[in-house]
Amino acid sequence: MKKTLALVFLVFLFTIQFMNSYGIQRFPKPEFESGYVQPETLLPNPRAEVLAILDIAVLIISLSVVSWLVIKKRNRNGVFWMSLFALAYFGFYREGCVCAIGSIQNVTLAIFDKSYLIPISAIIFFVAPLVYTLFFGRTFCAAVCPFGAMQDLVAFSPQKLGSRLNAVLGVIPYIYLGLAVIYAATGTDFIICRYDPFVGIWRFNASFGIFVFGGILLVIGIFIARPYCRFLCPYGVLLNWASRFSRKHITITPAECIQCRLCENSCPYDAIDIPVTTKNPESKGTMARKLIFITFLIPVLMLAGGWVGSKLNEPLASANAKVRLAKQILNPVTEKNQAETFEIQAFKSAGKQQRQAFAEASEVLHKFYIGSWILGGFIGLVFGSLIAGRMITKHQTDYTPNKGTCFSCVRCVDYCPVKLPLITK
Amino acid sequence: MKQKIIIISALALLLLLIIFMVKDFFFNNPGNTNPYQFELDNIRKGDSAKAVFAETQQIKTSLEEIHGIATDTSGKIYVSGKDSVAIFDAKGKTVNKFRIAGTAQCIAVSENGKIFLGIQDHIEIWNNRGEQLAKWASLGTDAVLTSIAVKGENIFIADAGQKVVYRCHIKGYLLGKIGLKDPATGVPGFIIPSPYFDLGISKDGNLWVVNPGRHSFEKYKFNGTLLSSWGKASMATEGFCGCCNPSNFAFINDSLFVTSEKAIERVKIYSADGTFLCVVATPDQFESGTKGLDLAVDKQNRILVLDPVKKMIRIFEPKK
Numbered sequence: 167m168k169k170t171l172a173l174v175f176l177v178f179l180f181t182i183q184f185m186n187s188y189g190i191q192r193f194p195k196p197e198f199e200s201g202y203v204q205p206e207t208l209l210p211n212p213r214a215e216v217l218a219i220l221d222i223a224v225l226i227i228s229l230s231v232v233s234w235l236v237i238k239k240r241n242r243n244g245v246f247w248m249s250l251f252a253l254a255y256f257g258f259y260r261e262g263c264v265c266a267i268g269s270i271q272n273v274t275l276a277i278f279d280k281s282y283l284i285p286i287s288a289i290i291f292f293v294a295p296l297v298y299t300l301f302f303g304r305t306f307c308a309a310v311c312p313f314g315a316m317q318d319l320v321a322f323s324p325q326k327l328g329s330r331l332n333a334v335l336g337v338i339p340y341i342y343l344g345l346a347v348i349y350a351a352t353g354t355d356f357i358i359c360r361y362d363p364f365v366g367i368w369r370f371n372a373s374f375g376i377f378v379f380g381g382i383l384l385v386i387g388i389f390i391a392r393p394y395c396r397f398l399c400p401y402g403v404l405l406n407w408a409s410r411f412s413r414k415h416i417t418i419t420p421a422e423c424i425q426c427r428l429c430e431n432s433c434p435y436d437a438i439d440i441p442v443t444t445k446n447p448e449s450k451g452t453m454a455r456k457l458i459f460i461t462f463l464i465p466v467l468m469l470a471g472g473w474v475g476s477k478l479n480e481p482l483a484s485a486n487a488k489v490r491l492a493k494q495i496l497n498p499v500t501e502k503n504q505a506e507t508f509e510i511q512a513f514k515s516a517g518k519q520q521r522q523a524f525a526e527a528s529e530v531l532h533k534f535y536i537g538s539w540i541l542g543g544f545i546g547l548v549f550g551s552l553i554a555g556r557m558i559t560k561h562q563t564d565y566t567p568n569k570g571t572c573f574s575c576v577r578c579v580d581y582c583p584v585k586l587p588l589i590t591k
Numbered sequence: 592m593k594q595k596i597i598i599i600s601a602l603a604l605l606l607l608l609i610i611f612m613v614k615d616f617f618f619n620n621p622g623n624t625n626p627y628q629f630e631l632d633n634i635r636k637g638d639s640a641k642a643v644f645a646e647t648q649q650i651k652t653s654l655e656e657i658h659g660i661a662t663d664t665s666g667k668i669y670v671s672g673k674d675s676v677a678i679f680d681a682k683g684k685t686v687n688k689f690r691i692a693g694t695a696q697c698i699a700v701s702e703n704g705k706i707f708l709g710i711q712d713h714i715e716i717w718n719n720r721g722e723q724l725a726k727w728a729s730l731g732t733d734a735v736l737t738s739i740a741v742k743g744e745n746i747f748i749a750d751a752g753q754k755v756v757y758r759c760h761i762k763g764y765l766l767g768k769i770g771l772k773d774p775a776t777g778v779p780g781f782i783i784p785s786p787y788f789d790l791g792i793s794k795d796g797n798l799w800v801v802n803p804g805r806h807s808f809e810k811y812k813f814n815g816t817l818l819s820s821w822g823k824a825s826m827a828t829e830g831f832c833g834c835c836n837p838s839n840f841a842f843i844n845d846s847l848f849v850t851s852e853k854a855i856e857r858v859k860i861y862s863a864d865g866t867f868l869c870v871v872a873t874p875d876q877f878e879s880g881t882k883g884l885d886l887a888v889d890k891q892n893r894i895l896v897l898d899p900v901k902k903m904i905r906i907f908e909p910k911k
Binding site: 323325327331335338355357360361375379382383385386389390393397481484485 | 594597598600601602604605607608609611612615616617
């Protein structure tokens, strides 16, 4: 029933979207033989303050309800309907903005640019899910984030990827997070928003490229559940960290695991840690050697990453408008019939001096140089941690959700034969 | 096996998306493109296939600037421009060239061989030996004369500055104004956003005036009564493009219209009722940005296109 409902909804949505993606932003405007008059362009009014407060209230209430459904009620149906609500409200009604994922950039820009006044709603959308995650795990991902809800709807035939593949692909969000922070901190771009796969769909105005991007992601999502959340979402990195320290996290069984293995394949996100028991535990010497190696490896990787990053600072900075302009002034490459680029024309018409452009570009490059060192070091740390994680064998006896990667969707709970009412009897 | 294929395909797609993001962000340089640029390349390309005329001759004018072209009954070609008027025979040999004071934006030749020049705000009459016969009074400080047509004792003058057509007696006095907006008689008024405003007299003795802002031709009786109009605004070959076109026209085979446009530089032929017939010259035959392709048709029915950028007369004839 749920699958059919989801399928009908998606077919309807994409039929509308496909028409829209061809029907917008045409310049020159199409000519009609029928006497049709082109409508005037309508500009949306700024969102009323009271509605911004309503959004915050809905976010907090949703987080509370979902956390209650996950932790207390362990109710998958409730979580499913809440995710539909999130998709409708935060997705289609709120048109996906401000979203928690994009708010990383608002917060970063506010830290590095004192002239930027961050909206209170952006701060709350950034902080509230993290706070709830610290207490209850990733309940935000479960049914409050419209991105997750959208992808959850299409996860018809999820395949297991295996822990190695999951670990390798899981590095991508860290790189994406690092790049998003560096570009926001330097005032270059909000890349998370630029490559937001679903906002255009919710707004019914996706460009063809982004429509295809979002569509392909949903197609992938049929077989690899929540690909954006698992292998792209930069906010997921922060939630992953927070969730590892969560006070109360969803458990598969409400009591003691009876090792029935029924839940083993229940998670579409490969987020269940299976019991690991080794017959021959590693000797203390081996463990010590591994520890020394890791202690040595991580700083080396960080330094190497930082060094490589610093060498890439110019290519990274080439996306910055000030750097691009300075480059164009130095090496003018023009299109046919165009004396100079559009950006140089705008620069000249503003009455600025070339020296000023070079000074501004130099300042940005310096920021990128420092940022690239940090970014490279961060990526080195991520790789080091990944290797360390693979080297260290974690011993556990029960089937448990991985606190970092589990989206608290409550699917696995239904597979567990140990039910709470029976225990209480 | 099937599961592996599915996973590999899905991962390949995921990789493709990441490549798309990287390529789009780092390798698409928005600085070199103007997102608001009017993209005409495809429209320009479309015209070539419909061209049934070929350029057969070019005549260099040696004038500093050229603006107007006309022919007479003997086949001579007259070109007006900055400070000069040049006369050529049908083969392109210079017959005479004489100096005038000012820039003659438009030129017409009467049946008896008198040359009428529109110089900014007034009319001057010359003979082909370079002697000035008359100089009329100014038609107003805002006058910008862009076209002249002569028929018997009537001379019609297009004034783009004041958006009106003057009907004058050949002796120089005003007989009436044509085309002033008048809802009572259905005259819509001329919309002239740029100084290209042409007129001509058809074989059946009616005045045809371009209303460029309406992308149309309007047919008037000599007394100013509006008889009919035709025209269609369109970027396509069949219509007139941009803000204000056609910029110039001439008659061929007595009743067909040869038209020229700016923005998409093209020369086309329409029937008397405005049906598009064929393309004479395509945009790729002109320098981009060429404006004011004045037209004339000689007694051999050759189409003469004045190219102000190349400063030459370009002659087009049907392809054999």
